[in-house]
Structure formats: structure tokens, C-alpha cells
Amino acid sequence: MNKLKQMKTLVRIMMAASVIVILFGLYRTVMGAVEIAGLIREGNAVRQSIAPVVTEIAEGLVLVVHYFFVLRFFRKTLEEGVPFTHDGAKEVLILGLEVIFLPVIAWMISCIAYGNLAATEKLLEIAIYEMVPGFAFIIVSYIMEYG
Numbered sequence: 001m002n003k004l005k006q007m008k009t010l011v012r013i014m015m016a017a018s019v020i021v022i023l024f025g026l027y028r029t030v031m032g033a034v035e036i037a038g039l040i041r042e043g044n045a046v047r048q049s050i051a052p053v054v055t056e057i058a059e060g061l062v063l064v065v066h067y068f069f070v071l072r073f074f075r076k077t078l079e080e081g082v083p084f085t086h087d088g089a090k091e092v093l094i095l096g097l098e099v100i101f102l103p104v105i106a107w108m109i110s111c112i113a114y115g116n117l118a119a120t121e122k123l124l125e126i127a128i129y130e131m132v133p134g135f136a137f138i139i140v141s142y143i144m145e146y147g
Contacts, residue, residue: 004081011074018071025063032057047115054113058106066102069095089144096137103130 032053039045039053073091080088 008078008081011078015071015074015078018067018074021067022064022071025060025067028060029057029064032060047113051110051113051115055106055110058109058113062102062106066098069098084144084147086145089141092137092144093141096134096139096141099134099137100131101134 035053036045036050036057039049069091073088073095076087076091082088
């Protein structure tokens with residue numbers, strides 16, 4: 001029973017951390033939108049000045065979406081008392097897929113925003129080690145479902 005109590009404490013801590021990261025992602029997104037509005041208002045809305053802001057907005061949205069799913073997983077874990085359920089396995093599978101695809105989507109948005117301003121290789125900041133946990137989550141979801 002002690003391990004279950006420890007798990008619940010850790011889940012609550014992770015839920016609080018997830019909320020903080022969601023708020024940070026929203027802050028980055030809103031500040032980016034405000035910055036673009038300012039550039040438009042000043043007449044400086046050229047691709048060179050807007051592209052980095054669009055990239056920052058995309059990264060902020062990735063944080064919001066990712067940690068929304070993390071928060072949802074932890075909330076369901078807390079409600080059910082244990083993570084090894086069919087719903088828990090489904091949530092981990094979703095986490096795995098979005099850990100793989102969200103950075104790719106943000107990179108594509110960045111490439112579109114920059115257009116011909118920068119070589120695509122220079123924009124590629126997706127490291128394979130960032131995507132490996134996504135595959136690990138998918139494998140864990142299968143293990144959870146099987147168990």
C-alpha cells in the first residue's frame with residue numbers, strides 16, 4: 001500500500017508540473033501572437049521577422065498539446081488508482097504517438113514559415129533521441145494492454 005501512496009504523491013506532483021508547462025506554452029503562444037500583431041501594426045511584418053515568432057508559437061502549442069495529454073494520463077491514473085488499465089494503455093499509446101509526431105509538425109510549420117530564408121537542414125532541430133521515448137511509450141502501452 002505504501003508504493004500506491006507514493007505513486008499518488010508523484011502523480012499529483014507531475015500533474016502540477018504539467019499545468020505549469022501548459023501555462024508556459026500558452027504564454028509563449030500568446031506572446032508570439034502579440035509580437036506578430038505588433039510587427040503588423042508597425043509595418044514590419046516581413047518573413048524574416050515573422051518566421052522566428054511563428055516557430056516559437058508552434059513550439060508553445062506543442063508544449064500545450066503534449067502536456068495536456070500528460071495531464072490527462074495522470075488524472076486518469078489518479079482516478080483509477082493504478083496505471084495498468086485498458087484506458088491507461090490507450091493514454092500511453094496516445095502519448096507515444098504525439099511525442100513522435102508533434103515535433104515533426106512543429107518543424108514543418110517552421111519550414112513553411114521560413115520558406116526560402118533558411119536551408120531546411122538548418123531548421124531541423126529534431127533530434128532522434130527526442131522521438132525515442134515516443135516509441136518506448138508505444139511499447140509500454142502494448143505491455144500494459146497485454147497485462
